Amino acid sequence: MSLLLDALDTQLRARAPLIAPVSDLWRSRELLRSFVARDLKARYRNSTLGFLWSFGNPLLLTVVFTIVFTTLLPQNVPNYHVFVLIGLVTWNWFAATVSGGVHSVTGASHLIRKVAFTRETLPVSLVLSSGVHMVLAFIPVLLIAVGSGVRPSGLLLLFPLVVAIQAVFLSGVALLLACANVYFRDIESIVDVALLACFFLTPVFYAVESLTTENTRLMYILNPMASFISTYRLLIYHDAPPAPEFILRMAVQSLLMFAIGLAVFRWRSGDLAEVV
């Protein structure tokens, strides 16, 4: 059986260029698990307030945005704090992926020069561990939502699916950035500014629907994060089912991003031990 699988694997590796890295990642799942466990343990051990940090930052921003958009510039969005909290928690996963992903390979240069392992696990494990932070942060979000009179329903069962699709998308982003920063070290210095720009270009503190129809379309196509935030809002805040084709498009976009990230990373991964 395993012989057959090996033979199949060899065949596929030769035919389809992206099979090899995906299969390597799958074989390294134990290592991925260990990396994620390390990140989580190290983070939550160093500060007993570790979890509060994941959640404190979006909470603080929520207070600010709520003050701005309910009293200073009223937006007329009911339960605005729940609305913006969902956006911020989702955004934070993206922000953690981008700012951490940039360093995920260059910061592990020691390991890369000394150990042969599937290097893709470095950026991907970062996405997974910060994904755990996001999922944990959604627990208080739900409590606040319920406390504010928002009543999420069985649609929450779709939540893990969206998280999974977002993880695929973010893995692509992290792979691409991790690899790019090896060759162009100044990427890490422009990342902060780029993140800030993206923050305003993403419907975190405003609703996509408040844009014109044309711009909404454009936003969804150009900015996958808009789709994720909208979907989480549908599930929790609006309690409305997302359209299947919307989910499908999101999944296709994410897979495409993942494929690009993986292809670029694999293309350069043979040189990493020399360059980092």
Next chain:
Amino acid sequence: MTDVAVSLRAVSKRFTLRHEGQSTLRDFVLRGFRNPRTREAFWAVRDVDLEIPRGVPYGIIGANGSGKSTLLKLIAGILRPTTGTVRTRGRVAALLELGAGFHPDLSGRENIHLNGSLLGMDRRSIARQLESIVAFAELERFVDMPLRHFSSGMTVRLGFAIAIHAQPDILIADEVLSVGDESFQRRCIDWVHQYVADGHSLILVSHSLSLIEAVCRQAIWMRGGRVAASGDAAAVIDRYHRSSLPQGEGGDSAGPRRWGTGEAVITSVRPIDDEGETIEHAVTGESLRIRIGYLASRRVESPQFGLALHASDGTHLAGPNSDLCNAPIAEIDGVGSVDVVFPRLPLLAGLYRLTVAIYDRHATVAYDHHDRAYELRVENGAIREIYGSVWLGAMWEHRPARRRVQSHPMRTAPSSGS
């Protein structure tokens, strides 16, 4: 035909030396795809054909910068060959460094999981062997402590114990068999013999020729990236020995040897006093400053300066280098000098030889290496020790019994009491 564990066919590895450090997006945008930056190709390994039979412990020897480590990394799959093919049969574990990826905040147990999975073990086999790993490393009482509280000896013992429990078919080890105290080393060597007897393959790089001779049956000698000799370990080591004697090299006559790529060269090496004047000899236990003058024809980032001290019979006594002494040198450009200071020189009177070298940031490429090219004469000062070659600053303490035995017929040591 014997079973082949590792086979290399016409393997070469070229490194590109970049003289202007890291590339940036800005450079890329400003200069486009044409890359006018000075680049220099350097062949670390050239045309190596090698077959390592299964179950035969194999040694790799050679001077620094001869391509040993590159060869090892090629076999381990960390580097890809520029040309040629590398084939390995079975699971390879490379121990280029013990405990790679250890995290100081995690406990010993958690680090076993982390490091074990880096070496390709799965969760179940780690859990199954955890006790045995801990026992081998003799860390039963400490395994749940964070690693930051481990001594360096404990850390390398743990790293070694994990690595051998990964049960690789091919174990590649770079200078890691000489860790821990003597009894631990004894067990490591015992383990290696058992591992080899079980039909596994071991590839060992070490500067300790005696270790290679004791453990390996076959060996390869690398010189300048090429295979200088291969075959029976004792014979290869013998040839290597003879060639490293001053006359053996046959190249630039007898005398000290010198090599390097020449981006930076050593222009002078002299022991100096506080005023910067050259001194004739150093004095045991007093401070010694050696000034190494250099000339860098280009800007070189993060070079490593190294100094090696040899006894007159060739024994390597010490090898402080700027990186390992935590004194990184950011860059050198043009003319300058670097001082190495020994606050209390621990060498007894005698004649010593010095090797002085400048290497790249990874200590793999020699810019300039002067092998045992300088003499250092040390004379007695206030310190009267004469036996051996090092001064350890030993102290003696006499602890006499509190109560003098009155009836003792003889008084031996002069008593300090009363």
